[in-house]
Amino acid sequence: MSRTTGAHVAHTAGHAVLTKAAAGAVLTAVAGLAVTGGGVYALLKANAYNATAEGVSAGTLLLTLTDSGTSKGFSTTLGSLAPSDVVNRYVEVKNTGSLDGTNVTLQLADQAATPSLLTTDATKGLQVTVTPCAVAWTFTASSGTCSSGLGTAVSVAAATLRSTPAVLDTVIAQGTSRYYQVSVALPASTEVSVNGVLPGGSVQGLTASLRWTFAMDQRAATTTSS
Amino acid sequence: MAGDGGARVRWPLGAGAVLALLLSAAGGGGPASAAAGSSAAATQPVSTASARVVVQAGTQPASAGAAPMVLASLLGPQFAVVTDLGTAQPSKVLYDVSGLAVLPSVTACSQPWTVPTLGTPSCADGGRALPLGVTTADPALVPSPARTWYLLITGVVSAGTLQVSAWLPVGTTGSS
Numbered sequence: 001m002s003r004t005t006g007a008h009v010a011h012t013a014g015h016a017v018l019t020k021a022a023a024g025a026v027l028t029a030v031a032g033l034a035v036t037g038g039g040v041y042a043l044l045k046a047n048a049y050n051a052t053a054e055g056v057s058a059g060t061l062l063l064t065l066t067d068s069g070t071s072k073g074f075s076t077t078l079g080s081l082a083p084s085d086v087v088n089r090y091v092e093v094k095n096t097g098s099l100d101g102t103n104v105t106l107q108l109a110d111q112a113a114t115p116s117l118l119t120t121d122a123t124k125g126l127q128v129t130v131t132p133c134a135v136a137w138t139f140t141a142s143s144g145t146c147s148s149g150l151g152t153a154v155s156v157a158a159a160t161l162r163s164t165p166a167v168l169d170t171v172i173a174q175g176t177s178r179y180y181q182v183s184v185a186l187p188a189s190t191e192v193s194v195n196g197v198l199p200g201g202s203v204q205g206l207t208a209s210l211r212w213t214f215a216m217d218q219r220a221a222t223t224t225s226s
Numbered sequence: 227m228a229g230d231g232g233a234r235v236r237w238p239l240g241a242g243a244v245l246a247l248l249l250s251a252a253g254g255g256g257p258a259s260a261a262a263g264s265s266a267a268a269t270q271p272v273s274t275a276s277a278r279v280v281v282q283a284g285t286q287p288a289s290a291g292a293a294p295m296v297l298a299s300l301l302g303p304q305f306a307v308v309t310d311l312g313t314a315q316p317s318k319v320l321y322d323v324s325g326l327a328v329l330p331s332v333t334a335c336s337q338p339w340t341v342p343t344l345g346t347p348s349c350a351d352g353g354r355a356l357p358l359g360v361t362t363a364d365p366a367l368v369p370s371p372a373r374t375w376y377l378l379i380t381g382v383v384s385a386g387t388l389q390v391s392a393w394l395p396v397g398t399t400g401s402s
Contacts, residue, residue: 215265
């Protein structure tokens with residue numbers, strides 16, 4: 001019994017000795033692999049970069065609207081219009097951004113609380129004619145002259161212009177201006193007021209508050225190589 | 227001018243473009259598409275003229291009666307005032323009577339008529355006869371918002387009415 005026990009102890013002790021030896025071998029192998037592996041992943045690398053940083057900037061698209069020259073532009077009232085009256089005003093629209101613009105449009109809004117026939121009736125209401133020019137218009141009390149680069153006039157009812165923008169120009173290069181003659185007319189009509197009473201549906205004594213909005217889109221996006 | 231203050235810019239990324247950018251960064255979707263637009267605006271008041279001429283019974287605008295003026299069958303003179311409540315100088319005018327078999331005599335004066343106790347009313351500027359039923363553009367006969375006509379009506383043999391019609395002026399073209 002005791003012998004058997006002694007042999008077991010000896011066997012156990014021998015087994016422990018073998019285990020330590022194996023562990024040492026494993027550690028040695030791992031260390032070897034680590035050394036070998038380190039050699040595999042330690043590649044040579046090289047970088048190159050531009051010594052001078054490449055600048056990048058986004059363009060701007062900016063539009064301004066001003067009275068052209070001595071014209072009253074849109075800053076003063078068109079007062080007491082009578083049938084067949086035409087009032088010409090002159091404005092300058094400038095692309096002050098760094099990008100070319102395209103699709104220059106004009107849209108109208110009536111800021112009155114309740115728009116009148118002037119801007120709701122395409123027949124009896126105001127009629128708008130916009131004529132582009134490459135240079136500033138010169139004008140007298142009754143007419144205007146475009147000395148160079150006369151564009152195609154666009155005529156549209158104010159009522160229509162409220163819902164559908166009119167295209168005035170296809171391109172407006174950055175840093176350049178377009179000059180527009182904006183003619184507002186009250187169509188000819190016959191109305192008779194009797195004993196101080198205006199006829200029904202009269203265009204007399206009406207008001208409007210016109211908001212003229214010129215707009216443009218950016219030029220078409222491009223892909224370039226150089 | 228107002229337009230300067232009204233300028234506004236839309237630049238460019240809306241919610242859709244932002245989503246497209248995120249999708250692009252995640253490896254999905256296409257490249258972001260963002261268009262830029264710019265606008266400038268100005269506001270301009272507009273008003274139309276009106277022509278509203280009234281003829282009323284009376285000798286002064288402040289005490290005038292209702293329009294149109296009702297003519298009574300009187301042997302004596304009757305007085306009326308013509309005022310223009312409109313905003314524009316009419317281009318022509320029509321004075322007319324209705325309900326009368328015989329046209330009365332109507333004389334316009336730029337000032338109130340002087341009515342003596344006995345005798346005929348007189349006008350400081352001599353007065354001018356108004357043509358009835360005839361449209362006229364005579365500046366001396368066309369009313370104006372700036373002045374009042376005083377009428378002397380005589381020879382009314384039956385009841386009727388006197389009325390006045392006014393037209394807006396012919397259009398003009400102006401640049402400014």
